[in-house]
Amino acid sequence: MANSNQHRENFVYPSGLAHRERLGITLDALMSIFRYLPLLPVLIVCGILFSITIDGFATGPNLQNIMRQLPVVLVAVARETIVLLIGGIDLSIGATIGFSSICGAFVMHSTGSIALGLLTCVGTGLIIGALNGLGIAWARIQPFIMTFGMMLTVRALGFLLTGGRSVGRLPSALVHSGQMKMLGIPFVFLIGLAVAVVIGLVLGKTIFGQSIYLTGSNPRAAKFSGVDVTKITFKVYTLSGGLAGLAGFLFMMRLGAATPTAGDPLLLQIIGAAVLGGTLLSGGEGGMLRSFTGCLLIVVLNNCLEIMGAQFWDQMIVIGALLAVGSAMGTWLNRRRKME
Amino acid sequence: MVGKIVKMSIAAGFASMGAIVSTPSFADGPISICLSLDKMSSPSRDGQVKLWRSEAKELGVKLMEQVAGEDAQRQAAQVDTCIAQGVAGIVSIPWDYEAVLQDIERAHAANIPFVTVDQAPAETDTVDFHTGADPYADGRNAARRLIALVGDKPTKVVDLQGALSHFNGQGRDKGFKDGIKDHANITLVAEIPTEWRPEPVLSGMENALQAHPDLGAVYSASDGLLPPVWSALKKANRYAKAGDPNHVIVLSIDGDPQGCQAVTEGYMDGGYAQPFAAMTRSALEAAINLSKGRKIESKDRVSLIPSLEYTPGTVAGMGNDVWGCVK
Numbered sequence: 001m002a003n004s005n006q007h008r009e010n011f012v013y014p015s016g017l018a019h020r021e022r023l024g025i026t027l028d029a030l031m032s033i034f035r036y037l038p039l040l041p042v043l044i045v046c047g048i049l050f051s052i053t054i055d056g057f058a059t060g061p062n063l064q065n066i067m068r069q070l071p072v073v074l075v076a077v078a079r080e081t082i083v084l085l086i087g088g089i090d091l092s093i094g095a096t097i098g099f100s101s102i103c104g105a106f107v108m109h110s111t112g113s114i115a116l117g118l119l120t121c122v123g124t125g126l127i128i129g130a131l132n133g134l135g136i137a138w139a140r141i142q143p144f145i146m147t148f149g150m151m152l153t154v155r156a157l158g159f160l161l162t163g164g165r166s167v168g169r170l171p172s173a174l175v176h177s178g179q180m181k182m183l184g185i186p187f188v189f190l191i192g193l194a195v196a197v198v199i200g201l202v203l204g205k206t207i208f209g210q211s212i213y214l215t216g217s218n219p220r221a222a223k224f225s226g227v228d229v230t231k232i233t234f235k236v237y238t239l240s241g242g243l244a245g246l247a248g249f250l251f252m253m254r255l256g257a258a259t260p261t262a263g264d265p266l267l268l269q270i271i272g273a274a275v276l277g278g279t280l281l282s283g284g285e286g287g288m289l290r291s292f293t294g295c296l297l298i299v300v301l302n303n304c305l306e307i308m309g310a311q312f313w314d315q316m317i318v319i320g321a322l323l324a325v326g327s328a329m330g331t332w333l334n335r336r337r338k339m340e
Numbered sequence: 341m342v343g344k345i346v347k348m349s350i351a352a353g354f355a356s357m358g359a360i361v362s363t364p365s366f367a368d369g370p371i372s373i374c375l376s377l378d379k380m381s382s383p384s385r386d387g388q389v390k391l392w393r394s395e396a397k398e399l400g401v402k403l404m405e406q407v408a409g410e411d412a413q414r415q416a417a418q419v420d421t422c423i424a425q426g427v428a429g430i431v432s433i434p435w436d437y438e439a440v441l442q443d444i445e446r447a448h449a450a451n452i453p454f455v456t457v458d459q460a461p462a463e464t465d466t467v468d469f470h471t472g473a474d475p476y477a478d479g480r481n482a483a484r485r486l487i488a489l490v491g492d493k494p495t496k497v498v499d500l501q502g503a504l505s506h507f508n509g510q511g512r513d514k515g516f517k518d519g520i521k522d523h524a525n526i527t528l529v530a531e532i533p534t535e536w537r538p539e540p541v542l543s544g545m546e547n548a549l550q551a552h553p554d555l556g557a558v559y560s561a562s563d564g565l566l567p568p569v570w571s572a573l574k575k576a577n578r579y580a581k582a583g584d585p586n587h588v589i590v591l592s593i594d595g596d597p598q599g600c601q602a603v604t605e606g607y608m609d610g611g612y613a614q615p616f617a618a619m620t621r622s623a624l625e626a627a628i629n630l631s632k633g634r635k636i637e638s639k640d641r642v643s644l645i646p647s648l649e650y651t652p653g654t655v656a657g658m659g660n661d662v663w664g665c666v667k
Contacts, residue, residue: 061424069417164504164533166412168438168462175442179449255416257438259505265411306421311380312409 035336038329039277039293046297050304057307064186069299071192072097072250074292076266077273078199079243081291084274085203086216086236087283088143092132092150093244093270097263099158100124101248105167105258114174121249122242128154129241133234158260168257178253188253195246200288212236217284268316272323273298297322371429372402373627374422376415376443378435378459380407382536382564383596384614385433387663388458391620392431399624412436419443422452429453429627437462437507453630457623458614460507464642469626471619474644475508475593478612479515481649482559482591485610487523489589495556496529498548500569502561503535512561512593529555534565541565545572557589563599563611563664566592570607581606582652593647600664603655611655612647613662619645 034041051058076093083090104121108114128150135146180187203209211232214222219229244263251262277294279286298319305315375392379385389405396403404422408415412435422430423446430447432454434440440461447454453468460470486497499516502509520526529552532544549555549572558569573579573588580586583606592599595613602608622643626636650662660666 056425059424062421065417065420065424068420072413159533164535165510166436166438166505168441175445178442179446251413254442255412255436255439256442257412257436259412259436259439262413265409265414302417303421306406306418307425309404311405311407312411312414 037278037290037293039290039297043293043297043300046300050300054304054307057304060184062303062307064181064184066299066303067189068186068254069303070295071186071188072247072254073266073269073273073299074192074295075195075243075247075250076263076270077291077295078196078288079240079247080270080274081279081286081288082199082203082212082236083143083240084216084279084281085212085283085286086233087219088136088233088236089147089271089281090132090237090240091144091147091267092128092154093240094263094265094267095151095154095158096125096128096241096244097248097251097266098258098260099128099154099248100245101252101258101262102158102161102167102260104245104249105170105252106161108171108174109167109169112171114171117171117174117252118246118249121252122245125241125243125245125248126238127241129238129244130234132241133237136237137230137233155260155264162260164260166257166259170252170256170258174253175256178256188250191250195243196288196292199243200292203287208232208235213284215283268319269298272319276323370400370402371628371631372404372425372427373624373631374404374406374419374425374427374430374432376419376422376430376432376434377405377407378415378433379410379536381410382562383598383664384562384564384594384616387596388433388616388620391616391663392624395621395624399628401624401628408435410435412439415439416443419447423447423450427452428631429455431455431457431623431627433458434461435459436505438505441466453627455623455627455630457619458508460642465638467641468630469623469636469641469643471622471626471643471645472508473612473614473619473647475511476515476518477644478593478647479512479517480519481515481612481647482512482593482610483516483519485591485649485651486520486526486557486559486589489609490526490556492525493556494525494527495589496527496552496554497557497559498545498555499528499531500541500544500558500560500562500565501531501533504533506536509536509561516559526557534561536562536564538565538568542568542572545569546575549573549576549578555588557591560590560592563592563594563596566590566598566602566608570602579607582609594664595648595650595662596664598664600650600655600662603650603652604665606652608652610649610651611662612649613664614647615645616663 056062080090080093100121103124104117107120108117132147132150135141136143178188182190203212211227214225214227215229215232223229252258273294274291275281276297277290279291301318302315305318377385404427406418408418415435419430430452434456437459441463444454444466455469456467458472460472461467464470501513504510530548532540534540545568560566560569570579578586578588590608591610592608593612595611599611603611648661650658
């Protein structure tokens with residue numbers, strides 16, 4: 001027996017590694033993944049725990065619900081992630097979602113064209129984002145001030161256009177596509193996921209993405225490295241505006257209506273998801289995969305709390321507490337990484 | 341190597357969720373109805389929920405209460421949760437009268453009847469049953485009361501509007517304006533959009549009293565907006581009972597405890613009590629009947645119940661008819 005154990009321990013696998021060494025590398029890899037994605041083990045544990053303890057959580061319809069609830073927040077979080085990465089912030093995201101959805105709805109009412117509606121939503125978002133970018137990148141206005149002012153202005157414009165009313169009676173094809181499923185997966189979720197993947201690839205695999213990280217971690221060093229920090233800042237805010245416009249379009253697909261206050265309640269969730277996932281408010285650290293885990297955790301928690309009968313204020317308490325704990329953990333992990 | 345492990349962990353997470361499949365929680369036991377509320381931030385909602393709970397107990401129904409906190413997206417997600425939980429019916433006070441149309445469609449796709457209360461959806465022929473007061477009629481009645489009180493005397497009025505994205509907000513506002521439009525002596529000097537929130541009321545009222553110290557009347561779309569009205573009137577030394585030269589005519593809709601108290605004490609000249617008892621009962625009964633397969637005729641699908649006018653002269657004799665006056 002002892003001989004067979006020893007034989008197994010010393011057995012050389014085709015990869016050239018002994019059994020113990022192989023296990024060690026697997027554990028090291030796991031730990032480095034968990035350090036990079038600190039919410040992943042939390043998500044796995046939550047998934048198992050909720051499936052066992054919460055009646056109705058692990059059912060097909062409920063999982064589809066979670067997937068339907070993700071896309072608007074996910075696209076909005078993608079937007080906020082790239083802004084946070086350059087060390088900025090964007091408070092106008094909710095107002096942009098609402099206003100772009102209204103503009104898109106009006107265009108669809110008058111033309112009947114969903115494609116034009118989509119272009120209008122994204123175009124409106126791009127314009128708002130570009131204005132933010134101009135103010136922050138060139139006029140050197142503080143991002144908090146610029147985007148706060150933009151939030152108030154855009155929200156007021158939304159009320160002016162609609163008189164505070166929702167805009168409904170959207171093309172039925174749009175509304176039905178919001179309910180469509182492909183192989184049991186909601187279509188809106190696939191759109192949100194595709195956007196997240198594209199943003200993740202842009203951040204991780206392109207020079208533009210690398211420039212964003214450099215700008216966020218050290219703008220002076222980025223400048224000396226040949227990065228045009230001003231242009232990058234402008235492009236980031238413009239792109240994020242376009243993403244908010246897209247989120248407004250997804251909002252209409254989901255709800256079948258546009259409203260000036262569409263994105264207002266999302267601001268806490270959006271920033272919370274990005275920060276919880278590990279994207280730093282100071283910039284330079286984070287990414288789409290991390291923000292995705294943050295987004296998923298918030299949506300899953302909200303879903304569980306609803307099933308358990310908790311009210312929305314309970315959900316806010318939980319999210320707020322998580323944010324505090326998550327931020328503290330993120331800062332601690334970041335310090336450890338730097339020390340290593 | 342790292343990529344493989346990431347994929348495995350994600351798969352493990354989802355597999356663990358998919359491996360244990362439980363049946364919806366309301367498959368057995370008493371009939372369950374999802375109560376989807378737009379908000380809980382007003383005494384009228386509080387009153388309605390208390391009535392629902394007592395009626396649910398009486399009818400042997402289990403209520404799954406959800407509060408959307410004035411967020412249409414959250415309300416849609418909560419309706420989805422109710423559908424996934426396999427409820428027998430949904431009773432909803434929608435926050436967004438356009439967005440609720442999709443909630444209704446999804447419920448119908450799952451063969452779950454959908455009943456709306458208080459706030460009607462944009463298209464009432466989509467919903468299985470709607471019951472509520474008639475907000476336009478309430479606004480007209482308030483206008484009629486104002487005209488009776490002021491006669492031909494020139495009177496300046498402030499209009500505290502509810503949320504104009506709501507059936508009730510629109511109806512109460514339009515009804516009042518239509519009611520006074522042919523009376524040249526009554527002038528609307530300010531329209532304050534409150535979104536059913538008291539916060540904009542105080543600054544709006546203070547500005548109106550500043551610009552028009554001789555303000556004659558206030559029309560409020562909801563009793564929930566009254567506390568800041570009283571604060572503003574007190575600051576301007578205009579908080580006085582009927583009969584006092586400083587008195588400002590106040591008319592409001594809902595019939596909640598603060599409205600009842602204000603009318604009883606003589607600070608408010610007329611209130612319009614929402615028929616909450618009748619509304620909550622008929623909504624619950626409709627949801628139960630529909631869940632058992634009983635049909636509701638098209639002509640009976642929308643039930644508008646008139647509000648009850650109560651004034652300082654009549655409130656004492658009205659007993660429990662005004663829900664806010666019930667001890």
